[in-house]
Structure formats: C-alpha cells, structure tokens
Ligand SMILES: O=c1[nH]cnc2c1ncn2[C@H]1C[C@H](O)[C@@H](CO)O1
C-alpha cells in the first residue's frame with residue numbers, strides 16, 4: 001500500500017473550496033498594515049506572530065458567539081475600497097498558492113459600510129481584488145454574498161446577489177449566530193432568490209440542531225448546508241455498526257444536498273470534540289455529499305490542504321478519498337453545469353491522476 005499523502009503533496013492536488021469567509025482569512029501582516037493606514041486602533045497586538053496566535057487562541061472559545069467576536073478586528077480594517085481590494089487579492093493568491101483551483105468566497109457587504117462605502121462600492125472593490133489576485137494563477141474565484149442573520153438586510157443583499165450574478169457573484173448565504181436566529185426569519189429573501197433561479201447556501205446545523213437544518217431545506221429551499229454537522233443527530237449507529245437514518249438525514253442524503261464541512265472550525269466553536277470524532281468520518285462512509293472546507297483560515301490557523309492533512313491523519317484517507325471530496329465539491333459549486341464538468345474532466349481528474357501515478 002502506498003504512503004498516505006503528505007501536506008506538501010496535498011498542496012499540489014487541485015482542490016475545490018466552497019466555504020471560506022473573506023473576513024476570516026486575512027494575513028496578520030495585512031491586518032497590521034491596514035490598521036495603521038486606516039487608523040483602526042483596536043488590535044490586541046501589532047506583532048505579526050502575536051496577532052496570528054491571538055486569533056487562533058481567541059477563536060478556541062467553544063462557543064460560536066465568542067468565536068464571532070474575533071471578526072470585529074478583521075471587519076474593522078476592511079472599511080475602505082483599497083483595503084477590500086487588497087484583502088480580496090491576497091485571498092485569491094493564498095488560495096492559489098495552496099493549490100485551490102476553484103473557490104467560492106463569502107462575506108457580508110453590509111459589514112463594510114461604516115466609513116461611507118455603498119454596498120455596490122463594497123461589492124465592486126471585492127470583485128476587483130479577486131480579479132487581480134486570480135489573474136494568471138490557475139484559480140477561479142466565485143463570490144457568495146452573505147446577509148447577517150441577526151440583521152434585517154437579507155432582501156437587499158439577495159437583490160444584489162442577483163444584480164451582480166453575471167459579474168462574478170455566484171450565490172447567497174446567511175451567517176452569524178444561529179441560536180435565536182432561524183433561517184425562516186429571512187424567508188422573503190430565499191423565496192425571492194428561488195423566483196430568480198438563483199443559488200444559495202445557509203449556515204445551518206452548526207450551533208443549533210435539526211430544526212435549523214430542516215427549516216433551511218424544507219422552508220427556505222437551500223441548495224447546500226453550511227456545516228450541517230448536526231445532521232448526525234438524526235442518525236443512529238446500531239450495535240452491529242449499521243446506521244439508521246431518520247427522515248431528515250435520509251432526505252439530505254437522497255437529494256444529494258451538499259454539506260460544507262469545516263472540521264477545525266467545528267472544534268473551536270464546540271460543534272465537534274475532535275477531528276477523529278468529527279461526524280465527517282461517518283457521513284463520508286455513508287456517502288452523504290460531503291465537502292471539505294476551511295471556514296476561516298485565520299481563526300483556525302489552517303488552509304484547505306491543512307484540513308485534508310488532518311483528515312488523512314485521523315481517518316487514513318488517501319488520494320481516492322481526497323478526489324471524491326473534491327469532485328463532490330465541484331459538482332456542488334454554484335457554476336453552470338458545463339463549467340463544473342470542464343473543471344472536473346480538464347483539471348481535477350488529470351491532476352489527481354498525476355499525483356496517484358507519482359505516489
Ligand atoms: O462558522 C460560522 N458560522 C456562522 N457565521 C460565521 C462563521 N464564520 C464566519 N461567520 C460570520 C462572521 C463574518 O463576519 C460573517 C461574514 O463573513 O460570517
């Protein structure tokens with residue numbers, strides 16, 4: 001049997017990332033530069049390594065609500081056109097350097113208007129950054145516009161997702177604290193998106209359980225689930241090792257609803273206890289449409305290769321598993337079908353074939 005792939009080898013694999021927050025992936029040195037340039041004086045430290053460590057430690061709180069407080073600092077330095085262009089460009093570069101060939105990156109435009117930018121100016125700045133950072137690097141970046149679930153701007157953001165859909169915005173999402181803010185609070189936005197034949201994912205089943213997943217799918221019509229780990233609450237593993245699926249889990253699997261799983265992030269917010277015990281192992285073995293994601297590379301001190309490497313270690317995954325997760329992700333992307341197929345057949349399969357041949 002061949003050796004399990006190393007982190008360096010995993011970095012060379014053509015990977016697909018569906019769940020990554022723009023404001024959760026800044027380089028610490030960039031945060032410090034931007035704080036200086038824009039006059040943001042709230043940073044806990046201006047030492048690069050100190051700041052890197054601060055983010056990952058502060059995010060290990062075991063609670064989504066506390067985890068989300070760390071975003072005050074990243075959002076705090078992303079309030080000008082130049083800073084948004086820079087952060088988006090560096091995001092595309094960092095993902096390309098990690099071997100990501102297709103990414104969907106999300107952020108909430110409404111959080112970037114505190115010094116006077118309009119929502120349109122925010123969106124156009126981020127698109128410009130993705131264009132600059134992707135050029136010539138073998139990566140394509142699609143944007144998801146997020147609305148914050150505790151706010152009441154989802155309809156406005158959904159309309160912008162539709163307005164900008166031919167210029168790089170591929171879908172919509174809601175994020176933020178889950179408990180107390182059910183997806184149905186934003187039903188009008190989801191119904192509007194469905195009438196417009198637009199795509200959306202919903203953060204659900206991370207800090208709240210099955211009712212949140214059920215609403216996201218059966219009331220709101222989500223195409224994908226952000227995290228969705230708590231679907232495990234509807235699966236019983238019996239004494240003989242076989243799994244019995246409840247009606248909702250069966251529906252999610254039967255309909256091939258993609259789960260955007262983010263293992264390290266789940267440990268930090270308390271949604272899972274360890275990588276080895278993470279529901280992704282069971283869900284993968286039961287052939288749910290599982291994908292592997294980063295969520296917030298800065299807060300989790302990770303990369304997509306890093307997440308795959310941890311899973312390889314915990315579950316003994318090899319190239320075939322990694323290719324399976326990657327093709328799942330590409331099939332689930334909010335790109336037109338022919339473009340997804342072209343990436344699968346022209347980039348992903350040949351890339352993995354090369355790596356397997358070398359192994
Ligand atoms: O894992 C998450 N769950 C819910 N909300 C999240 C998560 N990661 C980031 N966010 C929030 C904080 C960001 O400011 C916002 C938009 O990217 O989305």
Ligand SMILES: [Zn+2]
Nearest residue numbers: 021203226295
């Ligand atoms: Zn997220």
